[in-house]
Amino acid sequence: MSESDEAVVETTEGAELPSDALVVAENVHKSFGRLEVLKGIDLEVRRGEVMCVVGPSGSGKSTFLRCINHLEKLTAGRLWFDGELMGFHQKRGRLHELRDKEIAAQRRDIGMVFQRFNLFPHLTALGNVVEAPIQVNRVPRAQAVERGMQLLERVGLPDKADVHPEQLSGGQQQRVAIARALAMEPNLMLFDEPTSALDPELVGDVLDVMRDLARGGMTMVVVTHEMGFAREVGDSLVFMDDGMVVESGPPAEVLNDPQHERTQAFLSKVLF
Amino acid sequence: MSAVPVRYPERWAAACVVLVLAAMFVHMLFTNEAFNWPFMWDNMFSDPVVRGVGVTLSATVLSMIIGILLGIVLAVMRLSGNPVLVTVAWLYTWFFRGVPRLVLAVLFGNLAILYATIQIGLPFDNYWMPLLGLEGEARFFEIDVRTALSGYMAGLLALALSEGAYMAEIIRAGLQSVDKGQTEAAQALGMNRGRILRRITLPQAMRVVIPPTGNETIAMLKDTALLAYVPVTIELFYQLQAIGTKTYQIFPMLVAACLWYLAITSVLMVGQYFIERRFNPEQRGARIRTVGGRH
Numbered sequence: 001m002s003e004s005d006e007a008v009v010e011t012t013e014g015a016e017l018p019s020d021a022l023v024v025a026e027n028v029h030k031s032f033g034r035l036e037v038l039k040g041i042d043l044e045v046r047r048g049e050v051m052c053v054v055g056p057s058g059s060g061k062s063t064f065l066r067c068i069n070h071l072e073k074l075t076a077g078r079l080w081f082d083g084e085l086m087g088f089h090q091k092r093g094r095l096h097e098l099r100d101k102e103i104a105a106q107r108r109d110i111g112m113v114f115q116r117f118n119l120f121p122h123l124t125a126l127g128n129v130v131e132a133p134i135q136v137n138r139v140p141r142a143q144a145v146e147r148g149m150q151l152l153e154r155v156g157l158p159d160k161a162d163v164h165p166e167q168l169s170g171g172q173q174q175r176v177a178i179a180r181a182l183a184m185e186p187n188l189m190l191f192d193e194p195t196s197a198l199d200p201e202l203v204g205d206v207l208d209v210m211r212d213l214a215r216g217g218m219t220m221v222v223v224t225h226e227m228g229f230a231r232e233v234g235d236s237l238v239f240m241d242d243g244m245v246v247e248s249g250p251p252a253e254v255l256n257d258p259q260h261e262r263t264q265a266f267l268s269k270v271l272f
Numbered sequence: 273m274s275a276v277p278v279r280y281p282e283r284w285a286a287a288c289v290v291l292v293l294a295a296m297f298v299h300m301l302f303t304n305e306a307f308n309w310p311f312m313w314d315n316m317f318s319d320p321v322v323r324g325v326g327v328t329l330s331a332t333v334l335s336m337i338i339g340i341l342l343g344i345v346l347a348v349m350r351l352s353g354n355p356v357l358v359t360v361a362w363l364y365t366w367f368f369r370g371v372p373r374l375v376l377a378v379l380f381g382n383l384a385i386l387y388a389t390i391q392i393g394l395p396f397d398n399y400w401m402p403l404l405g406l407e408g409e410a411r412f413f414e415i416d417v418r419t420a421l422s423g424y425m426a427g428l429l430a431l432a433l434s435e436g437a438y439m440a441e442i443i444r445a446g447l448q449s450v451d452k453g454q455t456e457a458a459q460a461l462g463m464n465r466g467r468i469l470r471r472i473t474l475p476q477a478m479r480v481v482i483p484p485t486g487n488e489t490i491a492m493l494k495d496t497a498l499l500a501y502v503p504v505t506i507e508l509f510y511q512l513q514a515i516g517t518k519t520y521q522i523f524p525m526l527v528a529a530c531l532w533y534l535a536i537t538s539v540l541m542v543g544q545y546f547i548e549r550r551f552n553p554e555q556r557g558a559r560i561r562t563v564g565g566r567h
Contacts, residue, residue: 071456101464108462118457122475132461135471177457184461 022047022082022188022219023068029076030063037063039243040077045188050220052230052251055240056266061223062115064240065190068221069110070103081110082187108136111181115193117173119165125152125176126161129183137184144183151179155209171202175209182213189213191222227270231255239263312524315515316532324508325532331428331507332493338432339492340485343439348469350444361440368437373430374498380430381423381502390415424506427499435492442484446477482551486544490537497533508532 023045030038037060045051053061066072067079070087079086087103088095098106120128129148133139139147152158155175165173174194181189191210195203207229214220214233224230230237230251237251239260247260258264301307315321349361368376393411401410450473458468500510509529516525 069460071459104459104462104464106462107460110460112457112460114453114457116453118451118453120454120457120472120476131471132458132463135467136462180461190460 020046021080022049023221024080025064025067025077026079027077028064028067028074028079030060030067030072031075037243038067038075041240041243041245043238043245043248045219045221047187047219048217049235050214050218050222050233051236051238052234053221053223053238053240054225054227054230054266054270055246059240060243061240062192065112065192065221065223068188068190069107069112071112073097081106104136108184109187110190111184111186111188112190113174113177113181113192113194115196117165117170117177117197119173119177119180121165124162124164125157125168125179128165128176128180132180133183148179148183151182152176154182154212155179156205169202170198171205174198174206178206178209178213187219189218189220191220191224193223193225195224195226225270227255227267239266241266306523307527308521308524311519311521312528315519315521315525316512316528318515320506320511321508321515321528321532324506324511325536327424327499327504327506328493328496328508329536331424331431331496331499331504332489335428335431335435335496336485336489336492338428339435339439339488340443342432342436343441343443344474346436346440347443347447350440351447365437365440368434369441371434373434373495374501376430376434377427377498377502380426383426388416423499423502423504427502427504427507430502431492431495431499435488438488439485442481442488443477446479446481447473449480450476478551483544483548486540486547490540490544493536493540494533497529 021044023043025041025043028038028041029036039060041060041064043051043064053065055061063072067074068081068086073087078088084106085095086106087098089098090096119125120131123131126145126148129151130139130141130144133144133147134141149158149161152161155178157172157175157179160168160172160176165176168176178194194210195206198206203226207226210220210222210229211233222230222234234251236248237254238248239246239254239258239262241262247254247258247263254263255267258267346361346364349357350365352358371379391411391414393409397410401408454472454476455468458472463471496507497509499507500513503510505511505514512525512529512532513522516522
């Protein structure tokens with residue numbers, strides 16, 4: 001890495017970010033009405049890092065993930081993606097909400113995979129994959145289809161291109177969903193419990209695709225209960241509880257030698 | 273197995289009674305002079321009647337097209353979250369669903385009493401122009417209501433505006449039936465609101481929207497008969513009645529009206545069956561579904 005890459009990037013907001021940080025969360029709060037779900041999250045995801053987020057249900061890990069691509073609007077704090085403040089712009093010391101189209105533009109570089117797949121049921125598998133490139137990025141149809149077929153091949157489903165989602169198994173649907181997110185050529189992939197809705201025997205195929213993606217150098221934030229995956233593929237592991245980051249570090253360290261009581265209690269209940 | 277199946281003697285008895293009644297009805301159709309079938313047959317395809325069928329069809333198609341477009345706008349307003357838009361959409365639906373179509377048809381036929389002309393310009397110009405020291409009026413062009421809202425236009429407007437209220441409810445139900453995860457997935461892909469509505473939400477809402485819209489179309493075809501009271505003199509039912517009154521052969525012409533409406537609604541029902549199958553992905557195969565309707 002050259003000197004200039006190491007240097008800090010001066011953002012328009014005046015905050016200093018290390019140049020290899022793709023996501024920086026600073027004191028992120030989120031409340032739903034009077035219920036405070038996130039109570040001040042500070043995190044950094046470096047380029048190429050695979051970060052696994054674990055924790056009991058209701059700990060706010062999915063909400064945090066959804067804050068990264070602004071599916072949830074922060075109540076307080078800041079979140080930068082690729083040096084850009086997500087969802088807001090700062091003018092004369094005040095935050096202004098971005099318009100719908102501006103937020104949409106920011107989201108283009110962030111892929112997201114959902115627990116319940118959320119494939120578009122009125123489109124075929126290939127139709128799901130090429131929809132956004134054609135509609136949002138104005139990629140010519142033929143080119144998008146060619147690229148879409150490559151992606152379906154990559155997730156092991158080239159023969160399912162013309163099939164509608166309801167005729168696919170959960171595992172196949174999730175792999176199409178991953179291909180759909182990759183079609184936008186994102187810099188960051190968010191996974192929201194991608195295997196939690198799957199039959200146990202289908203989990204492996206999806207994890208294989210994700211492992212492959214991590215090996216290819218994709219930056220990933222993965223909310224998961226798959227401790228084996230976190231240990232093997234993750235570069236870092238974050239344990240969240242009650243809207244806060246309790247503990248984080250290299251997965252092997254956190255999993256083998258948890259420092260915090262709550263981490264110990266959680267891990268003792270999880271089989272892996 | 274050679275077990276004796278259960279017998280249902282009471283069903284057989286009921287079937288016999290129904291058969292006898294049906295036979296009596298058919299016999300009456302052929303023997304009662306008041307039907308005057310030859311007269312009906314001679315007159316139900318006369319030029320003004322056939323032209324009336326055309327008017328009925330065009331009124332159905334146009335009022336449904338306007339109604340659907342209006343319904344989309346109203347449904348989006350209802351779901352917009354802006355209190356003014358929500359209230360206006362609610363009031364619109366409340367009014368047009370609360371007033372009978374027959375009353376609306378007659379009301380619109382008499383709108384010229386309210387406005388002799390409609391002028392398009394800046395609102396409240398008669399108040400603010402003098403305040404700014406300006407003379408004259410800020411009006412660009414005007415429409416003579418008595419010619420513009422001639423019978424057909426008035427009736428069409430009444431039907432279309434009324435239909436908009438019903439379609440708004442149908443489309444709203446359709447949009448709300450689409451899982452929230454669909455919108456989120458589309459947002460995550462970087463699609464903006466308008467594109468999500470056009471490409472993701474509306475196409476999925478269609479599955480829920482199409483069957484009741486088919487019913488609405490069939491109901492609308494029948495409701496075009498209300499145009500006779502606007503009055504729209506070129507319309508089918510008006511023409512059939514006119515022949516009936518002129519010739520004192522009222523009943524045959526009423527039967528002719530029944531047959532015409534039945535024929536057209538039957539064609540529409542077949543169309544509805546195929547459209548429903550087309551928009552229902554699970555039914556896209558060869559599986560058959562009965563044609564349902566609430567009217």
